[in-house]
Amino acid sequence: MGSITLEHVNKSFGTHQVIPDVNLTIEDGDFVVFVGPSGCGKSTLLRLIAGLEDTSSGRILLDGQDMTDAGPAKRGLAMVFQSYALYPHMNVYNNIAFPLKMAKLDKATIDAKVKDAARILNLTEYLERKPRQLSGGQRQRVAIGRAIVREPIAFLFDEPLSNLDAALRVNMRLEISELHQQLKTTMVYVTHDQVEAMTMADKIVVLNAGRVEQFGTPMELYRTPANRFVAGFIGSPRMNFVDGAEATKYGVHAIGVRPEHITLSTTEGAWAGEVGVAEHLGSDTFLHVTCGPLGTLTVRAEGEKPLSHGDKVWLTPQPGRIYRFDKDGRTLAAA
């Protein structure tokens, strides 16, 4: 139980169409990430699944049952919000207990469930505190606790980590992944951060302007992006695109090479260029190389490469790792 199916789902605000026509099947137990640039409709899609927005047309099936017109509470889903949306005047215990009280469970059952959730999330000693007395990570865990106690058929996360600092974000990412391993419940997770998408997802949905650009496992998207948008969105730093004369050599409109698929040499190679900014991260070095008419290309070099601003270098794309795109941005067979 816990599959989510969208059939020809369409959403308009007035005359403005946000989601044109989405078909998607999320299998039970999957961790699916919706990723895309801001304004691409990923949060709207999540809110449609949650029932917080009404679909303009199309059907939403949960566990095979048509839930298109059911209210949010009837769908058996739980959601974790970007701002956590904890109730500020209630302590942690009452926050977690709130959905159970609304479901009119008896006191003893509520107490047992809240204590259980608090134990799983290491919140036991904070039960009496108010949300504002908690750190960002703890608030996040309370929000998750409030979701867990309802024993939903699926969890929905709306950019839950964007309010946390970088170190905490990595931690919470692991905790959420760990939680998914423990609970084995379907999770749908919205983010604009492709690193979160790549590291957490079983499957990724790449969205652009409301359309599903591609749906697949992280590695599928990385190896065989369906089009130029996905190719540019997945992978960090992003893929280099070259069009014009150089692309014509490959018989296409544009070609793309990932920074990690370029061989760097100080003596010879296909494209000559000059190092602009060099980012030394220790484990890797990212060089921004200006290659005349090709524009600026990003190259990933080994960590302690002693290159800096103004050095002359040659770049060679690795054969078999060059992506070719037609003029509509669709991927053609690799060269």
Add this chain to the structure above:
Amino acid sequence: MPSVLVLSGWAFIPLALTFYFAFLSYNLQDPENTGWAGLSNFYYFFKDPFFVKDLINTIVLVVGVIVTTVVGGVFLALLLDQKFWGRGIVRLLVIAPFFIMPTVSSLVWKNLIMHPVFGLTAEIQRFFGEHQPFDWFGRAPLFSVGLIVAWQWLPYAALILLTALQSLDEEQKDAAQMDGANAVNYFWHIVLPHLARPITVVILIETIFILNVFAEIKVTSVGGFAGNLTYLVFSQLNDANDVGMAAAGGLVAVVLANIVSALLVRFVGKNLEA
């Protein structure tokens, strides 16, 4: 330093004079009788048959108006928070009563609305076949004054509560919906606690001002039936020409107001911290 002197003079001289007069025999109708009066001014002020009555009137007025404006204000704020056509203009109109001088609005209420012969309510009652329209100020003077004061303060309460409502996080509503709360649950468990602080502020401000209501009582000439302590002090001075007694009454009123506001400030302070 000079400004401190000016300010303290400005604040303390009237109070000091009042304090001084309160212990004098100082009746304009009895100019022969002067000198120290001791505590007799206070004694007779408390023994005045109007004192207890007006004290009760004061409390009834403050409590009644606050309950009305807070309950009505929450309701009005909830309505104004909805999206509807012409919302900006309606919001502007709602605040209007607060800008009208109490004397003017009292006159309007007294002569145009609640007048038993020419008033709007009388007109409506006659339309429904009632030959003897309800005489508001004659039959229910305190209620009538309360109605006018509540009308003036309702916009204030509504406006403060509306701004508070607008600061309520939209995601809380979504979260409550996901958690299975219906509209009543949402109001009771989320909205009302969110409004607790602004409500205490409204109560504090209104208490301070409604303790001193005067124009509404004076203009509608119901001081004999629905007078409050402020009005009693005025009538000692104006009707009885007893400066000493009025000063004593003024001091009593000041002390009472201070006790009430001290209690309220502590209560509100606690609420604002929490």
